[in-house]
Amino acid sequence: MTKRVIPEQYDASTLKELRFSQRFSIIMHRLFAFQVSPKRTLSHVPEAQGGPIRTNPDVLELFEKLIPSSKIETQSIVHLRSDDFQTEPFRNEIRDHFLEICYGSDQQAARCASEIAAKLSLAMDQRSSKHSLLVIDAHELNKHRRIALWLFPKDDVFRLETTRQGNQLWLLDDVFSKSSTWRKAAIFSGPNNAQGFRTGRVIDIQSRKTDERAADFWLRLFLNAIYAMDSKNSTYQLVSHLKDAFESSSGAQRDQLFAAMVALPRAPEKNWTYSRIAQQYLDPAYQDSFLNLIPDTVRESAFELDSELFVAKLKFRVFETNEGVWISCPPEQIGKSVSLDPRRSNIIVQGSIKNETLRARHVQ
Numbered sequence: 001m002t003k004r005v006i007p008e009q010y011d012a013s014t015l016k017e018l019r020f021s022q023r024f025s026i027i028m029h030r031l032f033a034f035q036v037s038p039k040r041t042l043s044h045v046p047e048a049q050g051g052p053i054r055t056n057p058d059v060l061e062l063f064e065k066l067i068p069s070s071k072i073e074t075q076s077i078v079h080l081r082s083d084d085f086q087t088e089p090f091r092n093e094i095r096d097h098f099l100e101i102c103y104g105s106d107q108q109a110a111r112c113a114s115e116i117a118a119k120l121s122l123a124m125d126q127r128s129s130k131h132s133l134l135v136i137d138a139h140e141l142n143k144h145r146r147i148a149l150w151l152f153p154k155d156d157v158f159r160l161e162t163t164r165q166g167n168q169l170w171l172l173d174d175v176f177s178k179s180s181t182w183r184k185a186a187i188f189s190g191p192n193n194a195q196g197f198r199t200g201r202v203i204d205i206q207s208r209k210t211d212e213r214a215a216d217f218w219l220r221l222f223l224n225a226i227y228a229m230d231s232k233n234s235t236y237q238l239v240s241h242l243k244d245a246f247e248s249s250s251g252a253q254r255d256q257l258f259a260a261m262v263a264l265p266r267a268p269e270k271n272w273t274y275s276r277i278a279q280q281y282l283d284p285a286y287q288d289s290f291l292n293l294i295p296d297t298v299r300e301s302a303f304e305l306d307s308e309l310f311v312a313k314l315k316f317r318v319f320e321t322n323e324g325v326w327i328s329c330p331p332e333q334i335g336k337s338v339s340l341d342p343r344r345s346n347i348i349v350q351g352s353i354k355n356e357t358l359r360a361r362h363v364q
Helices: 012-024 057-070 093-103 106-123 212-222 231-247 251-266 274-281 284-291 307-313
Strands: 029-036 049-052 076-080 132-141 144-153 157-163 166-172 184-190 199-204 225-227 317-320 326-329 338-340 347-349
Touching (some): 029 093, 049 106, 057 144, 093 106, 106 132, 106 212, 199 212, 212 225, 231 284, 231 307, 251 284, 274 284
Antiparallel strands (some): 029 049, 076 199, 132 144, 157 166, 317 326, 338 347
8 A cells, every 4th residue: 555645845734634634535424514493383394504514624523522522422312203103113204314314325415414404493493592503413433324413502602802903892693502501412323224223312401491392392393202211210110110019029029029139230231121030030920920010011121220320229128117116227237237037027136336316207
């Protein structure tokens, strides 16, 4: 391979352009920008203001850094829904546009980007920012391609000019803020097949959350998506179901549920389903009573367990005696400083008193 030589006489700006063109000349990278404004009351599709923009090193570097700095790759997972489940159960218009922008021709990509901008305008009403900047960034990612959508509101920006003749303050028009608390974003990726671009992640940061409908346009009206069960939500749900099952059980079934609570955060597996938890930790005679607490639609849905959150939510085991005595202890102390007889009718606590106080109610 012939080594490309960069002439020494080029200035720093030209060198940056050359390195940029060398780096990205062999991969797909498309960038589109549109000014969008609320058009939900229109009866016709508005014409998008904007289109393809030339990728320059400064702008490209900004959007490359924006993905990790925004932490969008760790944000809420969403699934795109069908636009018409009865007739076309797997079709989503936004997803079709994503595929053409990432894998279609330049003409197809430009058309679909404009249609996305128009669809966003129709999803926005007067509660949204009067003018916003939509940036669509499509690029290669490993063996597949990814698309990122960024929505920035218009902002009032001042420029101070100081000279020997005096100082002047200018108000700059058509300026959009990338750090605004109203920023919204979405990323989707995948191959060019039936499975690609169905699941993504979104950011919907708003400083005012008193009107949820104002924020709903990004997820529901524009993307036609729903939130998925991420690890934290799934772990909260699992803890709730395990508590319900534990409190409604007794004897050996309760012992097995308790053993499951102790074992789950220590298990090497991180991905679970409710059915798998029942099969692994409960005898067949007890599995149905646990699974009957779980909606049919989610029993087989896989989720990732947040071990730290799980332990934090099940940190203490609490006992109440017939005499009105409450005992709260960490699970690992059962069988050590806290003993239960086999019939579970008596409890014995042995330990050194560290502190003593009077309270209006028992310790929760």
